[in-house]
Amino acid sequence: MPADSAIAVSNVSHRYGERIAVDDLSLEIKAGEIFVFLGPNGSGKTTLFRVLSTLIPLQAGEVSILGHSMSTETTAIRSKLGVVFQAPSLDAQLSVAENLHHQGRLYGMSRQELAERKKQMLTALGVAERANDRVDTLSGGMRRRVELAKGMLHRPRLLLLDEPSTGLDPGARADLWKYLQQVREKDGVTIVLTTHLLEEAERADRIAIMHQGKLAALDTPVALQASVGGDSINIRTEQPRQLAEAIHAKFDCEATVLDGTVRLEQPDGHQWISRLVEAFPDKIQTVTLGKPTLEDVFIDRTGHRYLSEE
Amino acid sequence: MANSLAASVPAGPVVATLAQRELVRFFRQRNRVIGALVQPIMFWLLFSAGLRGNDLGHAFFFPGTLAMILLFTAIFATISIIEDRREGFLQSVLVAPAPRWAMVLGKILGGASIAMLQALLFLALGWLTLGITSSILAVLMAIGLMAVMAIALTSLGFLIAWRMNSTQGFHAIMSVFLLPMWLLSGSLFPDDAGSWLTVLSRFNPLTYGVAGLRHYLQFKDSIVATDALPSLPICWLVTFGFAAVMLVLSWKIAETRTTGDLL
Numbered sequence: 001m002p003a004d005s006a007i008a009v010s011n012v013s014h015r016y017g018e019r020i021a022v023d024d025l026s027l028e029i030k031a032g033e034i035f036v037f038l039g040p041n042g043s044g045k046t047t048l049f050r051v052l053s054t055l056i057p058l059q060a061g062e063v064s065i066l067g068h069s070m071s072t073e074t075t076a077i078r079s080k081l082g083v084v085f086q087a088p089s090l091d092a093q094l095s096v097a098e099n100l101h102h103q104g105r106l107y108g109m110s111r112q113e114l115a116e117r118k119k120q121m122l123t124a125l126g127v128a129e130r131a132n133d134r135v136d137t138l139s140g141g142m143r144r145r146v147e148l149a150k151g152m153l154h155r156p157r158l159l160l161l162d163e164p165s166t167g168l169d170p171g172a173r174a175d176l177w178k179y180l181q182q183v184r185e186k187d188g189v190t191i192v193l194t195t196h197l198l199e200e201a202e203r204a205d206r207i208a209i210m211h212q213g214k215l216a217a218l219d220t221p222v223a224l225q226a227s228v229g230g231d232s233i234n235i236r237t238e239q240p241r242q243l244a245e246a247i248h249a250k251f252d253c254e255a256t257v258l259d260g261t262v263r264l265e266q267p268d269g270h271q272w273i274s275r276l277v278e279a280f281p282d283k284i285q286t287v288t289l290g291k292p293t294l295e296d297v298f299i300d301r302t303g304h305r306y307l308s309e310e
Numbered sequence: 311m312a313n314s315l316a317a318s319v320p321a322g323p324v325v326a327t328l329a330q331r332e333l334v335r336f337f338r339q340r341n342r343v344i345g346a347l348v349q350p351i352m353f354w355l356l357f358s359a360g361l362r363g364n365d366l367g368h369a370f371f372f373p374g375t376l377a378m379i380l381l382f383t384a385i386f387a388t389i390s391i392i393e394d395r396r397e398g399f400l401q402s403v404l405v406a407p408a409p410r411w412a413m414v415l416g417k418i419l420g421g422a423s424i425a426m427l428q429a430l431l432f433l434a435l436g437w438l439t440l441g442i443t444s445s446i447l448a449v450l451m452a453i454g455l456m457a458v459m460a461i462a463l464t465s466l467g468f469l470i471a472w473r474m475n476s477t478q479g480f481h482a483i484m485s486v487f488l489l490p491m492w493l494l495s496g497s498l499f500p501d502d503a504g505s506w507l508t509v510l511s512r513f514n515p516l517t518y519g520v521a522g523l524r525h526y527l528q529f530k531d532s533i534v535a536t537d538a539l540p541s542l543p544i545c546w547l548v549t550f551g552f553a554a555v556m557l558v559l560s561w562k563i564a565e566t567r568t569t570g571d572l573l
Contacts, residue, residue, distance in 0.1 A: 053405050054405050055401060055404055055405055075318045075407045076407075078405055078406060078407035079319070079407035081405070083402065083405050085398060085401055085402065087398040087401070088397070088398045089398040089399055089401055089402040090398075090399070091331070091335070091397070091399050092397065093334075093335050093338050093339070094331070094334065094335070098331075098334070101327070102327050102328070102331055103402065103406075105323045105324060105326070105327035106319070106324055106327065106328075106402075106403060106406035106407075106408050107319060107406055107407060107408075108319025108320055108323070108324075108407065108408070150402070
């Protein structure tokens with residue numbers, strides 16, 4: 001494993017009984033990277049997250065995190081890993097400060113170090129004035145911040161977050177990303193997160209698109225978008241299949257049907273619009289032209305529309 | 311799971327912090343505190359009054375009520391492991407670098423402390439109302455035995471609760487297993503050499519705790535015969551063995567990961 005690698009996953013599979021959730025997956029995440037696992041629910045990203053967080057055992061394959069093998073050095077990995085789960089992990093009956101205190105003790109922090117670090121984290125995340133309030137009096141957004149403070153408390157080298165934006169309003173989401181970018185810049189923390197939100201994934205350095213337990217694509221957002229051939233043209237019509245065939249016959253280009261919409265990927269999409277509308281004036285209800293998005297990448301690589309799998 | 315010991319965090323603070331959390335949570339739930347105090351006093355008065363026909367006084371039911379307090383409080387305290395799992399707190403404990411046995415011990419000692427607090431309050435009440443005539447040493451020994459019983463019973467609760475994902479399931483276990491365990495401990499029915507109840511009770515580890523308490527705790531105006539009971543060394547041995555076995559089993563079960571970890 002190269003020295004600048006934070007996570008190396010090779011041939012990892014995970015099954016729940018008969019169902020395979022992660023299927024022979026291999027990839028590498030560089031140190032200092034902001035890396036996103038993008039996929040709809042059921043794509044296997046949360047299972048992979050649980051394996052990487054050491055919550056569930058590694059069934060098959062090899063994982064190395066920050067130079068430690070997951071099968072022999074679990075404890076070493078755990079002490080360098082900060083984990084923020086999707087489900088809340090705070091004790092609602094305890095105060096914010098008490099929650100952080102227990103967390104710090106579980107990670108072997110001394111009382112003095114803990115007192116300093118607690119103050120620092122709560123200030124950094126803007127929850128210092130709520131430190132002595134019970135968690136069950138906090139709003140959802142506030143709780144997410146405390147979760148993040150809890151995960152970062154022991155200065156992990158690698159922060160794992162499972163769907164961190166769930167339940168956050170756009171402002172809070174922007175704050176979260178600002179904080180993540182800041183710890184990456186300042187402390188060189190590698191950040192790995194899962195999301196099902198396409199617009200969130202675009203903020204990452206690199207994206208792994210997951211589909212049915214496999215890696216559908218892995219690259220920078222720009223490269224992924226560029227990999228889709230040109231612009232995407234979507235046509236709504238009464239009889240999509242017939243129109244797709246007609247387009248194919250007339251222009252000798254590929255037209256696919258997805259969820260009742262005819263779809264073309266072509267460079268110079270704007271020229272195609274007039275060509276298509278002139279050729280089939282009475283068949284086209286609406287036609288839209290777009291630059292390729294991550295959704296187009298997902299469709300291109302998997303043959304499925306992204307949201308239909310939700 | 312093979313772990314490099316060097317990287318593991320010191321166990322002491324882990325045990326202390328988790329035990330402390332149990333106590334703080336307990337005192338923050340006022341109805342839990344009140345219920346835990348009122349119920350045994352009520353049972354004690356009701357059993358003593360209702361079974362007066364058997365010529366057994368308040369003194370007879372006192373050690374059994376102590377055992378009940380320990381049993382129910384200890385075991386209810388460990389139900390919180392189901393809540394920890396459901397509410398998500400447990401997942402962050404499970405990915406921490408602390409040794410698993412320290413986590414288990416913290417949880418168990420926390421629950422056992424809650425049970426002990428209540429049992430000590432009840433003991434003080436007995437002292438005030440019945441007048442305990444035992445020597446100070448005997449009372450201290452009784453407290454020591456209660457502590458071992460509390461650890462054994464909390465571990466038993468942990469063992470049952472670990473694989474459960476609902477508190478409803480726990481209540482079923484409670485009525486078919488824990489309540490009979492108490493009924494068959496010599497707490498409620500006096501020893502009778504010819505009775506199958508007594509024979510059966512000898513297979514119940516809790517019997518030895520109750521018998522030990524009967525040996526140690528003597529009351530004014532009421533002499534409870536202890537001749538037929540298991541001897542004190544046997545009581546200690548069985549109670550210690552019970553605690554040790556339950557602790558080790560709890561530790562072992564907590565090293566296995568259940569699908570309930572996945573929320």
